[in-house]
Amino acid sequence: MRKVLITGGAGYIGAATTQLFLKKNFLVFAVDNLSTGKNLLTHKNYLFIKSDYSSNHILNLLKKEKIQDVIHLAASIDNNESVLNPKKYYQNNFFKLIKFLENCKKAKIKNFIFSSSAAVYGEVKTFKPLAENFILTPSSPYGISKMKGEMLIRKKKYFNSIILRYFNVAGPTFDNKFRQNFKSYKHLLKKLNEINFSRNKNIFKINGKNYDTIDGTCVRDFVHVQDIANINYRSLISIKKILKNDYSLTLNCGSGKENSVLQIVKKFKIISKKNFKIIFTKPRIGDPPFLLSDNRLFKKKLGLKFFGINKIIKDLIK
DSSP, X not given: OOEEEEETTTSHHHHHHHHHHHXXXXXXXXXXXXXXXXXXXXXXXXXXXXXXXXXXXXXXXXXXXXXXXXXXXXXOOOHHXXXXXXXXXXXXXXXXXXXXXXXXXXXXXXXXXXXXXXXXXXXXXXXXXXXXXXXXXXXXXHHHHHHHHHHHHHTOOSSEEEXXXXXXXXXXXXXXXXXXXXXXXXXXXXXXXXXHTOSSOOEEEEEOSOSSSSSSSOEEOEEEHHHHHHHHHHHHHTHHHHHTTOSEEEXXXXXXXXXXXXXXXXXXXXXXXXXXXXXXXXXXXXXXSBOOBOOHHHHXXXXXXXXXXXXXXXXXXX
16 A cells, blocks of 8 residues: 655645545555644554654654655645734744755655645736746745745755746635635635524625726635645655656646635625625735636646636636
8 A cells, every 4th residue: 555644644634645545545644743734544454643744753654654655735834924923934844844854855655746835926916827936035934934844845856856936826615514614724715604504694795996907806716625635645656757858847736716805705695695795905915916827737737627716716616
């Protein structure tokens, strides 16, 4: 049975990824410090380790179990929090990664999948889809930490690596138990779903209405977390085919379908049948008006299709 180590395995994307790998008959070793995640999974082929991913305990595990595949999802991910506490993000997302990669070298792992983010592009001014070779100008410590992580991994030639830049991830996991539940997380669909399940909230605020977009609100690219789990899985099992003669590749993980904030809010109202008032407030500082993935390279390498925003909303309100 093939083994895989999934860091951040008790988190949102980690849980979805773990569930899929178990379904695909992998022996999954999930490591998480549970700072934000919850270990709710039980399976005969699942072993959970509460630990820091960069610890010697995980190094010993890699060696003992002769694990050759790693999906690295562990990270601090709140963009806004990173501005208030940059040291936390540089420590968790970059400096610990340095040690973890050295441990992976010592353990002789062969394949490494790294979860990055569209935050590496920063406050883009363009209104065109972003390709992987677009200049990186991250504006937050979170985005900077991910960019530095990407640069570090590309230098490592002792394993195969694929760097995946996730765009706006949403929707529930396969078992419907995990969502974006962090209190500080300001995700659009998270806030909409809070209104859906609340008796008291009947007003939804949209930041900004004068952007140069289809309806004046920001445009985003949403991806179902189940699609992300499938991307993680397919990237690993097809890594040699994807890389061919190279040792590292970066791929955008976005649907390539644009939806404005207002369009999504209106769709949510229709699908959820929840009546609430929409009001507009001041734009958030640093919010790019348009953030859309150019996923042509992704389609060429993986050939996967994405669920649409309607599917994400329907799954969320179940």
